[in-house]
Amino acid sequence: MILVVGGAGYIGSHVVKELVETEDVVVLDNLSTGHRAAVDSRAIFVKGDLGNVDDVLMVFRSYPIKAVMHFAAYSLVGESVVDPLKYYQNNMASTITLLKVMMRFKVKRFIFSSTAATYGIPDVELIDETSATMPINPYGRSKLMVEQVLADLATSDGLNYVILRYFNAAGAHESSSIGESHDPETHLIPIILQQLLGQREKISIYGADYDTPDGTCIRDYIHVTDLANAHILALKALLTGKKGAEIYNLGNGLGFSVKEVIETCEKVTGVKANVEIADRRAGDPARLVASSDKIFSELGWKAERNLEKIIADSWKWHQKQQY
Numbered sequence: 585m586i587l588v589v590g591g592a593g594y595i596g597s598h599v600v601k602e603l604v605e606t607e608d609v610v611v612l613d614n615l616s617t618g619h620r621a622a623v624d625s626r627a628i629f630v631k632g633d634l635g636n637v638d639d640v641l642m643v644f645r646s647y648p649i650k651a652v653m654h655f656a657a658y659s660l661v662g663e664s665v666v667d668p669l670k671y672y673q674n675n676m677a678s679t680i681t682l683l684k685v686m687m688r689f690k691v692k693r694f695i696f697s698s699t700a701a702t703y704g705i706p707d708v709e710l711i712d713e714t715s716a717t718m719p720i721n722p723y724g725r726s727k728l729m730v731e732q733v734l735a736d737l738a739t740s741d742g743l744n745y746v747i748l749r750y751f752n753a754a755g756a757h758e759s760s761s762i763g764e765s766h767d768p769e770t771h772l773i774p775i776i777l778q779q780l781l782g783q784r785e786k787i788s789i790y791g792a793d794y795d796t797p798d799g800t801c802i803r804d805y806i807h808v809t810d811l812a813n814a815h816i817l818a819l820k821a822l823l824t825g826k827k828g829a830e831i832y833n834l835g836n837g838l839g840f841s842v843k844e845v846i847e848t849c850e851k852v853t854g855v856k857a858n859v860e861i862a863d864r865r866a867g868d869p870a871r872l873v874a875s876s877d878k879i880f881s882e883l884g885w886k887a888e889r890n891l892e893k894i895i896a897d898s899w900k901w902h903q904k905q906q907y
């Protein structure tokens with residue numbers, strides 16, 4: 585059985601939906617930001633808190649866990665600057681609780697959700713896994729700290745792990761049964777689509793004076809189903825003993841500016857956006873684009889869904905959003 589911590593969240597729920605096709609799955613989630621309705625009915629759901637050792641012990645005593653996927657984290661860069669302890673507590677300390685229980689039950693396979701925020705402000709066009717990790721906010725640091733703990737546990741306890749550093753996760757399941765639903769929503773694509781649906785008055789572009797061709801920030805958007813498929817391959821690698829301690833970037837390798845994303849949303853939906861230029865948002869690097877060559881050459885994964893597909897699936901979801 586596979587334990588998915590944070591399986592009711594945006595990315596976790598999309599992974600669970602793929603995972604239940606081949607594995608027995610138990611989801612542990614406190615529903616602080618996740619949604620019960622997002623969890624596939626074929627998975628067992630346990631409401632519990634990663635920071636509460638009794639909740640975690642109960643799951644390990646009740647189910648024969650052979651591997652753990654860990655998605656339960658706070659992920660808002662701005663909030664992490666204002667309230668760092670919230671991030672170190674939840675993203676770092678709670679993960680230690682989970683890892684302690686895993687070691688006690690001799691569960692040695694772990695897949696960890698990490699982030700492009702571990703790189704900080706990169707000095708290369710395409711970021712690969714050897715690029716320097718110098719996070720510029722507590723969110724990125726909390727993730728990098730866990731990465732370092734995992735490396736130490738590989739040495740001390742023989743932990744086998746795969747760290748996946750996501751770039752900009754976006755889109756929704758093709759069926760529209762699950763999708764992105766944050767409160768408050770801070771991510772670009774859902775904000776644009778909400779405006780196109782008349783749920784927001786306008787879209788603010790956070791800065792048009794960056795050192796990029798059109799002055800707006802460039803990001804690498806990756807479809808959440810492509811992300812999910814990478815997790816399935818990483819798990820397979822761990823279960824077959826192929827991989828022990830690896831870090832992989834997950835991106836498309838293509839950068840789109842905020843203006844280009846807005847234009848593509850207008851093209852895909854046929855609706856005109858109401859846009860204003862606003863001040864820069866603190867902590868935004870000008871450009872973050874991944875090289876995902878390593879996971880392609882080692883596990884055969886590459887992103888298969890482009891920006892149009894991301895937006896089309898997201899648009900379908902937002903039109904009939906169920907939670």
Ligand code: UFG
Nearest residue numbers: 659699700701770771772775788789790801803842865868
């Ligand atoms: N943006 C706007 N207006 C908005 C929202 C976003 O202009 O209303 C811009 C941002 O400034 C940024 C781009 O759109 O340039 C993308 O912003 P998102 O908030 O969608 O995503 P981020 O790149 O800030 O964040 C993502 C993940 C984080 C992760 C980070 C790594 O959501 O968890 O990448 O840098 F930490």
